[in-house]
Amino acid sequence: MAGDAGRGGSSRVKFDRFARRKLVNRIITVLAGLAVIAALYPLVDLVYTALVQGGGVLFQLTFLTARNPTPCSVVSCATVGIGPTIEGSAILVGLASLISVPVGVLAAIFASEYRTRGIGRVVSFTADVLSGVPSILMGAFVYGYLVLEYPNLVESVISGSLALAAIMIPIITRTTEEALRTVPDATREAAIALGIAKWKMSLRIVLISALPGVVTGVLLAVMRAAGEAAPLILLTGFSTNWYTRPDLPVGSLPVLIYTYALQPYSNWHAVAWGATLFLLIAILVVNVLSRYTIQRMVTKMSGGS
Amino acid sequence: MESPTPSPTSSHQSPLARRVRRWPDQLFFAIILAFAILVVAVAFAIVGILAYNSQQSFRVFGWQFFISSNWSPNGQVFGALPFIVGTLLTSAIALLIAVPLSLGTAIFITTQAPRILRTPLGTAVELLAAVPSVIYGFWGVYVVHPFMRATVEPVLHEYLGFTGLFGPPGGSGDVLTASVILAVMIVPTISAVSRDTMAAVPAAQTEAALSLGATDWETTRVATIPFARSGIIGGIILGLGRAIGETMAVTMTIGNVDRVPDSLLGPGQTIASLIANELLSNTGPLQISAILECGLVLLLISLMVNVVARLLVWRATRGVGGRVV
Amino acid sequence: MESVKLRADHLTAFYGGKPAIQDISLEFPDRKVTAIIGPSGCGKSTLIRCLNRLHETAPRTRVEGKVLLDDEDIYQLDPVRVRRRIGMVFQKPNPFVTMSIYDNVSAAMRFNGRHTREELDHAVVHSLQQSALWEEVKDRVDAPATSLSGGQQQRLCIARALAADPEVLLMDEPCSALDPIATAKIEELVGRLKTDYTVVIVTHNMQQAARVADYTAFLYLGKLIEFGPTEDLFERPKEKLTESYITGRFG
Numbered sequence A: 001m002a003g004d005a006g007r008g009g010s011s012r013v014k015f016d017r018f019a020r021r022k023l024v025n026r027i028i029t030v031l032a033g034l035a036v037i038a039a040l041y042p043l044v045d046l047v048y049t050a051l052v053q054g055g056g057v058l059f060q061l062t063f064l065t066a067r068n069p070t071p072c073s074v075v076s077c078a079t080v081g082i083g084p085t086i087e088g089s090a091i092l093v094g095l096a097s098l099i100s101v102p103v104g105v106l107a108a109i110f111a112s113e114y115r116t117r118g119i120g121r122v123v124s125f126t127a128d129v130l131s132g133v134p135s136i137l138m139g140a141f142v143y144g145y146l147v148l149e150y151p152n153l154v155e156s157v158i159s160g161s162l163a164l165a166a167i168m169i170p171i172i173t174r175t176t177e178e179a180l181r182t183v184p185d186a187t188r189e190a191a192i193a194l195g196i197a198k199w200k201m202s203l204r205i206v207l208i209s210a211l212p213g214v215v216t217g218v219l220l221a222v223m224r225a226a227g228e229a230a231p232l233i234l235l236t237g238f239s240t241n242w243y244t245r246p247d248l249p250v251g252s253l254p255v256l257i258y259t260y261a262l263q264p265y266s267n268w269h270a271v272a273w274g275a276t277l278f279l280l281i282a283i284l285v286v287n288v289l290s291r292y293t294i295q296r297m298v299t300k301m302s303g304g305s
Numbered sequence B: 001m002e003s004p005t006p007s008p009t010s011s012h013q014s015p016l017a018r019r020v021r022r023w024p025d026q027l028f029f030a031i032i033l034a035f036a037i038l039v040v041a042v043a044f045a046i047v048g049i050l051a052y053n054s055q056q057s058f059r060v061f062g063w064q065f066f067i068s069s070n071w072s073p074n075g076q077v078f079g080a081l082p083f084i085v086g087t088l089l090t091s092a093i094a095l096l097i098a099v100p101l102s103l104g105t106a107i108f109i110t111t112q113a114p115r116i117l118r119t120p121l122g123t124a125v126e127l128l129a130a131v132p133s134v135i136y137g138f139w140g141v142y143v144v145h146p147f148m149r150a151t152v153e154p155v156l157h158e159y160l161g162f163t164g165l166f167g168p169p170g171g172s173g174d175v176l177t178a179s180v181i182l183a184v185m186i187v188p189t190i191s192a193v194s195r196d197t198m199a200a201v202p203a204a205q206t207e208a209a210l211s212l213g214a215t216d217w218e219t220t221r222v223a224t225i226p227f228a229r230s231g232i233i234g235g236i237i238l239g240l241g242r243a244i245g246e247t248m249a250v251t252m253t254i255g256n257v258d259r260v261p262d263s264l265l266g267p268g269q270t271i272a273s274l275i276a277n278e279l280l281s282n283t284g285p286l287q288i289s290a291i292l293e294c295g296l297v298l299l300l301i302s303l304m305v306n307v308v309a310r311l312l313v314w315r316a317t318r319g320v321g322g323r324v325v
Numbered sequence C: 001m002e003s004v005k006l007r008a009d010h011l012t013a014f015y016g017g018k019p020a021i022q023d024i025s026l027e028f029p030d031r032k033v034t035a036i037i038g039p040s041g042c043g044k045s046t047l048i049r050c051l052n053r054l055h056e057t058a059p060r061t062r063v064e065g066k067v068l069l070d071d072e073d074i075y076q077l078d079p080v081r082v083r084r085r086i087g088m089v090f091q092k093p094n095p096f097v098t099m100s101i102y103d104n105v106s107a108a109m110r111f112n113g114r115h116t117r118e119e120l121d122h123a124v125v126h127s128l129q130q131s132a133l134w135e136e137v138k139d140r141v142d143a144p145a146t147s148l149s150g151g152q153q154q155r156l157c158i159a160r161a162l163a164a165d166p167e168v169l170l171m172d173e174p175c176s177a178l179d180p181i182a183t184a185k186i187e188e189l190v191g192r193l194k195t196d197y198t199v200v201i202v203t204h205n206m207q208q209a210a211r212v213a214d215y216t217a218f219l220y221l222g223k224l225i226e227f228g229p230t231e232d233l234f235e236r237p238k239e240k241l242t243e244s245y246i247t248g249r250f251g
Helices: A011-058 A061-065 A083-113 A118-130 A135-149 A157-181 A185-193 A198-209 A211-227 A230-234 A253-261 A266-304 B015-066 B081-112 B115-130 B133-163 B175-199 B203-211 B216-245 B248-253 B271-278 B285-317 C044-051 C079-085 C101-111 C117-130 C150-163 C180-193 C206-212 C230-235 C240-246
Strands: C004-015 C018-029 C033-037 C061-069 C086-089 C168-172 C198-202 C215-220 C223-229
Touching: A011 A266, A011 B081, A011 B115, A011 B133, A011 B175, A011 B216, A011 C079, A083 A118, A083 A157, A083 A198, A083 A211, A083 A253, A083 B015, A118 A157, A118 B015, A118 B285, A135 A157, A135 A230, A135 B015, A135 B216, A135 B271, A135 B285, A157 A211, A157 A230, A157 B015, A185 A198, A198 A211, A198 B015, A211 A253, A211 A266, A211 B133, A230 A253, A230 B271, A253 A266, A253 B133, A253 B248, A266 B115, A266 B133, B015 B285, B081 B115, B081 B175, B081 B216, B081 B271, B081 B285, B115 B175, B133 B175, B133 B248, B175 B216, B175 B248, B203 B216, B203 C150, B216 B271, B216 B285, B216 C101, B248 B271, B271 B285, C004 C044, C004 C198, C018 C044, C018 C198, C018 C215, C018 C223, C033 C044, C033 C206, C044 C061, C044 C168, C044 C198, C079 C086, C086 C150, C101 C117, C101 C150, C117 C150, C150 C168, C150 C180, C180 C198, C180 C206, C206 C230, C215 C230, C215 C240, C223 C230, C223 C240, C230 C240
Parallel strands: C033 C198, C033 C215, C086 C168, C168 C198
Antiparallel strands: C004 C018, C004 C061, C215 C223
């Protein structure tokens, strides 16, 4: 007869096995739960450390506005401020976005709307592959190029922005392409049937209906660039001055954190933790905001259309 | 040039009207084509420039470069082995730690957790991925490294030292600490992809198992995981790809010593951390060339790993809602 | 009177807040075939999925009432045990795609711990014989399950369900994805299965119910309209609604 015990069969055997199976199930649940705790604990610990170590520093208002002395003296960081550093980060990421958003979005439009042509798929594949390139190599590649052609630009705002743009472009291209793909073909066909020019259709209609996804992708890329230190260490370097010219170095939050973290003095560390906390909060806020506002955009658009 | 879908109204217009209407489309096409080509060009440029800059080093050291462990800027002799070993070692240990954690997390979130908890838990794990590498590095230097040195490593050296893997802890950083931080960083990658592929398993398969009287774990083991297997492996390889390229967290915790590590508790160097450390403070063009040649190696390994990973992941989720990780 | 194997007692089931079946009380006689018929959307699938506690595995579902298996309420028992005793065959054949024919059939036994190779072999052969598939696959039991045709896959699923040694076999429109020849094979199979198992079969095909079932229940808009021996229901329906459905006036 099939089955381990048959219907009227040895009920004790059946019970033992059943109990064991339930036990295994329970154990797996516990182990999996422990895995979640182990995975999330670092995040909790990190945020807690940043709050404890950086909170005091961050909440002095001067921290954000004053210029830090060059550099923070061994004894005192009393008048230290990360204002110039925040400005530097903003300029680097802003310039990088100015370059990468048009390139990424337009390349994605090409890949998605002209998908049937071979090169559309090549672009898609390339963007995919590029997004896996380590950011230090993006820095090394810009370095390698500038060192040959424009050596005086190696340590500048421009070089850093180029490297950040190289990191952002694949992210924007991929997310935009995916967002465009979710727009149903029926929308495009309706537009063509109405006699709307293809370029208008792509931009005004398809892109706009995919906008929430595109914006999410851009924000994702911006957050990524805002946290990148590796290429900037090679290129823009670090400075505690406010921004003056694009061919000069400028400070940035990630590089400040790196530089000050490795100093042996605890007041430098405090500054680094303050900057860490600031960066974490900024990234967290953008992350949560983008989820929330994108949702609102989506419901508003589907309600209206 | 023709547009891919002809306008159905074009036949009703005069030739002049048709020509006037076409040029914005052509201009638009030209622009987006230019940017598309730019993206592809960037990819070629990266490989090209790194290769170009590696020439000098390759001419001097040849193929020996990849198996020589002698890296001495003073003697102007360079070999890449310490960094290749460092990269592979840290990534391997990171995977060893991260894979069970990620799979456990994925299993818990998709099958065990009550439905309301699923999104918040998933979001929390994804937030791990949003933290910048330099912040992980800072935390590593400040919290993890002292903890490892004070608590974990002495124990490992004491009890497992006989294996030869766990020599006396030393250096300003070590391979094990760097690997642990890497593991923390790649868990969200592997977990997210695993969750996606597991969620894509058709209900028909899991219901088949349930209807045979399987427990939740048995259903996961028999129906979900085998079906999602190639995607899960793709996720693991994606995590590997991330690990081999990580720079900041590694360079801050690995000790920065240009030798093949003789113990997991001693310092080392990966290709990424080498570039971050020595590209600027170098002893001349030969060293730069050697460093960039290592960079080229990293690039090629990284590209290969990522291509394989994405193929696997795409196949497993059948292109359905791929996520940007 | 027939002894009753399975009984639904004031069973109501919800999908996202709305009741899909309401207050259904129904008896399934032991070792007989009972068919559940009705127009689409009448709740027949929901009802049968409540009988093996599969309905509750979907999100936002709720069940009220009882289902008694030999006078024990299955909703008070462990669902894993319940589903071992009440097996199910689905509308679309769903063999485990990563497994061979052999592994599919032996799956339930392998859940339940160690068996010798002989025990598994014996069980697999027996189940495949019971579902009339053995002759066709006996020299390729290690082939992937997906290499079989639709009709064969469904018989494989039946074998798989039988190998778990259930007391009741639930069949949710098992032939709707199959061609007439495969359908005929399975109908014949059902006729033979009832000597050992209580069978409940959901079908949208009235002629099928008339062919295979000893008893028939007619559902409409989530409520049980009529239940009785098949012949009585079809030839002398008591409810007007039943009569309208049977004579093809709707659904």
